[in-house]
Amino acid sequence: MEKALTASHWGTYYLSIEDGQIKSVEPHREDPDPSPIGQSFLDGIQHPCRVKKPAVRKSYLEQGPGVATHKRGAEPFVEIEWDQAFELVGNELNRVRQQYGNQSIFAGSYGWASAGRFHHAPSQIHRFMNCIGGYTKSVNTYSYAASEVILPHVVGSMSWLLNQHTSWPVLEKHCELMVMFGGVALKNGQINAGGVGRHSAKDGLLACKRAGTKFVNFSPVRDDVDQGLEAVHYEPKPNTDVSIMLALAHTLYEQGLHDKAFLEQYCVGFEKFEPYLTGKVDGQPKDAKWAANISGVDATVISSLAVEMARKRTMVTASWSLQRADHGEQTHWMLVVLAAMLGQIGLPGGGFGLGYAGVNGVGHQFRDFTWASLDQGVNKVADFIPVARISDLLLKPGQSFQYNGQSYTYPDTKVVYWAGGNPFHHHQDLNRLLKAWQQPDSIIVHEQTWNALSRHADIVLPATMTAERNDIVCAKRDDYVYALKQAVVPVGEARNDYDIFGGIADVMGKKDEFTEDRNEKEWLQFLHARNRQRAAAQGIEIPEFDVFWEQGEYLLPEGPDLILLEAFRRSPEASPLRTMSGKLEIFSERVASFELASCPGHPTWLEPKEWLGAELVQKFPLHLISNQPATRLHSQFDHGQTSQRAKVSGREALTISPQDAHDRALSVGDVVKVYNDRGATLAGLIISDKVQPGVVQLPTGAWYDPVEPGIIGSLDKAGNPNVLTRDVGSSELGQGPVAHSTLVEIEKYTSEIPEVTIYTPPEIIRGPETIKAP
Template sequence: MPIMEDESGITTVSRRRFIQASAALAAVPLVVPQFVSAATETPTPSASPAAAQDTGRVVPTCSTFDCGGKCDIRAHVDQGIVTRITTLPDGELDEAMPIMRACIRGRGYRKFVYHPDRLKYPMKRVGKRGEGKFEKISWDEATTLIADNLKRITAKYGPASRYVHVGTAVSGGTFSGDKMVRRLLNLTGGYLEYYHSVSMGNTAAATPYTYGTPATGSSLDTLLETPLVILWGHNTNETIFGHANHYFQQMKRNGTRFIVIDPRYSDTVASLADQWIPLLPTTDNALMDAMMYVIITEDLHDKDFIARYTLGFDEASMPEGVPANESLVAYLTGAKDGVAKTPEWAEPITKVPANTIRQLAREYATAKPAALIQGWGPQRHICGERTARGSTLLATITGNVGKKGSWAAGYGGIGNRKFMSEPESIENPIAAKISVMNWMQAAEDASKVTPEQGLKGADKLDTNIRMLFTLAGNYLANQNPDINKAAKLLEDESKIEFIVASDLYLTPSARYADLLLPETSFMERWNIGETWGTGNYVILSEKLVEPEFERRSDYEWLREVAAKLGVEQAFSEGRDEKQWIEHIVETTRAAMPAENMPSFAQLQVQRRHLFKSEPYVAFADNIRDPQNNPFKTPSGKIEIFSKRLYDMNNPEIPALSHYVPAHEGPQDALTGKYPLQLITWKGKNRANSTQYANPWLQEAQTQKLWINPQDAARRGIAQGDNVRIHNDRGISMVPAEVTPRIIPGVVALQAGAWWQPDASGVDRGGCANVLSSTRITPLAKGNSHQTMLVEVEKA
């Protein structure tokens, strides 16, 4: 029996097709708020025209979410439906560059794609912004609305009033709607662009002041014989951070000793660590200072390395024009402030025992080589730039830069290498750029966005943001710090006049759209999946099934908008989505002939391509031959002391990275009102907030507040009690997990939970971003949303 439509226009399905659909859906209740929307109808997966011949295929593919591993997904396709997901068999692993096997997220994709709450039709807002009330419209109406508003707003305010928000849920693919909407805007006058990576932008901005370029990681295969690895706020087992776990397990078998520094006893600590060293958040630099004090005063530093490659270690190696007692040795010994940075000095600040600090310093200095690998969590604090740079100083004074088995700084990729070409760019006529942290200012009052506040490329902004695109992103009103402040701005229709959102679900951010569009999943479009820098391969992400209902890829509707703006040929160059992927593959082949990239036809057969390369050690050439490969700093050396930072004369950006008490840190007077530091972590069951709406993954890890038994007892909180977490920015309520896996004085929530405000504005979803701050970091003008003080009480 075929799929039919009854007299009311409601789609019905045959019993056979119902059984097929039910197998794919495996309905589990979704614990998210229900919004008034045309998206709540029951889904009816239907077969493509070729479904009769599409029986029993098993297709190796990958997702294109913001997930760096690009795990191998084996999609079982039967009559136009993905009925099952398996993964790469053990026997197919290539030890030279292992393709990742699917983790819990990868194995859960089918439920995420086949879920009744997925958006189905283009819709326009009919209620107030944020209410989530929409009505179904046609695609012609939708693309006409976009084209008309682009013309109107551009004519009235200029092209700089147009803004494309952060959208990372497609950043794992070569081709994406957020890239193509930028192409369209550049063809029609440009747009206000942002800079800064929310993930690791503070590290990227800080480490060039030590090395001259952003500190990149070595390839992980260079660590296989390293005797000691210190993971500093680096939780690879839960984030599934690229290929780290594969290599770390090999290293563990080889006898590598792992020390994990983290306020939380993470799954990484449980599975890898020989020693766990917890410390208070934002005090990382105090621990680093005390470690350097021990290393230098006990004569454990690498004198030859320091003499040959560095600037600013002691008074004899300082740049000209700097007064006395500004060197590293002078700071650590207290020559200027009278305070020696001993382990006893650091213990009350960090809560790490002095003897533990001595042991840690001695181990790091005497293990030859050693790798101190800092994750991205510590640098998301207000002091993150200092912390990122502090790790470069430790690596430098122990000679752990540019050598096999060592590590130079924060976690990075293999030279940040990128393999695939991208659609040819069209220059943005608008020179001004804002930090991603400036967008609210730019929408509220653009005159407040000054060069001192993060503006680049211009002295001032000529207009506020008036039109905003958020494609495959939930940053607008979920991942954005201080959600309540963001929501208030978004609700004011006199500010941003038109918001276009495209997504799979009615996310908290999508609730604020004026026009809401149903995007396709990676199973329903063509792409190339790219690993982060820890991997050396690409995987074809093939269109496996036809989109249901009226879902369309962003590229398809953007092409229609381009036609209504009169620039379709320049925009599309006559290519559909699949032809763009073919073009990208062939362009890459021509640009990289030595890599033996397969043709697009060959790639459709072999599914993936490995770019095998020699082991890579960051800064190896600079250390091997400094005469011909100087560091790209003003001095040509590793700058322990940065004259560039010194000349900024900002106490929060010291020329010599060291401990400075943080705003909303444990020494802030605000602790009298809000005594607990709240941190977040990236969990195994979602990538940021992507897949929050997957009930299988909600079962895997529930949203709770981790609180130490000592802190819980003082507040009369027992296991499972509903607790109220609050500060001056917001309130969130969630059950308590009373556990010694978090240290006293610190509480923790998994990041990425969807914001679920009740009628009084209290979040019921455990979304930490109602509590986080929009304060920007002093150097990068970046995010500091990990730094927040709260109080917790039994609800």
């Protein structure tokens, strides 16, 4: 039986291959905490839901672009040959470019795609689009968009901060107290952008525990923290973390425990923040009693914790999920201010963290160079949207929007081209997205499976999965470089994105520019040579390509321990921050100058529209937490066995507290309807005290599966929470998603329970043969 190494965002595995089929999956020998998601390689690649041949929506093929767009998601597909598909796509792109301009092509293609440096779908599509004159792009991420915009005004860019986080060995030696808002969820630490050789987050946390670190967690979900940490757990109402942080800061200030010298030397604006903190500007001190009334956390807990934080070497950290909410910019900003008042920023074991274990690499050693990837070229189109404003783009052409203090205009989109992501997973309020999705003339996608994205497209081009191609896998915050060799033959007629775009580029007269006359192997050799040069500049020697490809992997030498903002603390003059003042900005003159009520010039408690303190609880009394899944990466491999085995009654599992289940006469395993004014979905019920009363948990990533395909407002059968979440910006500054500011109600579903059918193909017409939908 042949063995092949494959690598992914959730880990590295050995695949045993027999007769072209994957028979077993074993984790990499050096991985102490492998992710079970890898077992989905067993059935996920050869699954019946794979797209096997280019396919076109029937009305679109017969009558052309813009026809019967309301039937997207409901119509049969007709399979065609690759040459015809290339002509169809190339001609449509040329039509739109010539009649409307390249800004009418939206090709943001947000998504994790694959882990390889070459076959990374967003890089491929952006390179291709730039070869034909550019495209409207998206900026920021669904993961932490609000923070990506606010933090450069406060302390520095999010990507820079994540790469410089204080490393686990330093925390083990020096951190006495870790105060966590939103926990440190190891299910999130399964993944790492670019690949994972060794899952280190759990080892890092448990090493801190063994060394004596005390853990305190504020979260409505208990399993946001590994049980082995024995964390002291408090259950605030969701979206109230800023009030608790403010109260901690107020106690520090009132008891004279704040570090005045640090605030004076390293920060600007505390004198403008202090009147708000103490209540001089509004008559309301932001004290522990005030925060207790908002959050539900006892005032004595808050005040005594503040004293303990001041007396110990303390790391305060917040998950990324907290800023995916109304006014999400305030959460991480206030966390930085709280850490500044403690005065331990830049010291070993102290300061702040922004998502330890948000991915595996946060807290892991980092090397200060960038691995080579496919050059994307220059985008000649200036238009863009914040990543979570896709529905607004399609529904509001020509209208203006605010972003980071500036005003911009949505272009008129005629083509949406997507490769390497799934907006029917990432985006909020899927019924609104469905309406928006009917506006463009053409939706073109590269997809591996018949998920909701491919079913709602006009042209579907089948793409290979990771184990079906060759690549190089390496990540900034990981220790390994892998030669990823094709393990199995592609399913059906699936092709890699490079070959697909090469075929379209040939039709459009751009093949030489796109390919530079290199095949897959020559590109891998080219990228590897660049990697060797960049590594050598850091004193790291990587084998030549043939040796590397033969041995299959390379372990990098151990990197240095890191302390976030250590150089800045040592000398703020020699190592200024990338802010307007060069210092930590507790009050930002620039943000204040934007005059945004949704994001003032300093951290502020701003009440969400939907939370357990809103009047809407009279109608929808439960706060929905739609966090990341433990059994897949976003929606990737939802059809695979690891995800499927975790389903309850055939659909995504929703967790509810015993009290809330009792009040609704619900039992374990019930199929329940989860609903609000935006939509409804069906889920299988779990009852557990891991969630507090008033809160329900429904992970993201279940493939959207409406009872009536193509019909706006149809009941989703599979448990996708984004039929319920709100599609508005976190503020006019960041415009991030607000999925975690959502209220719902739940009831037992008493009608005939519909079968989940999203994991089988839609109706497909194959010449004289028609494959009927289930």
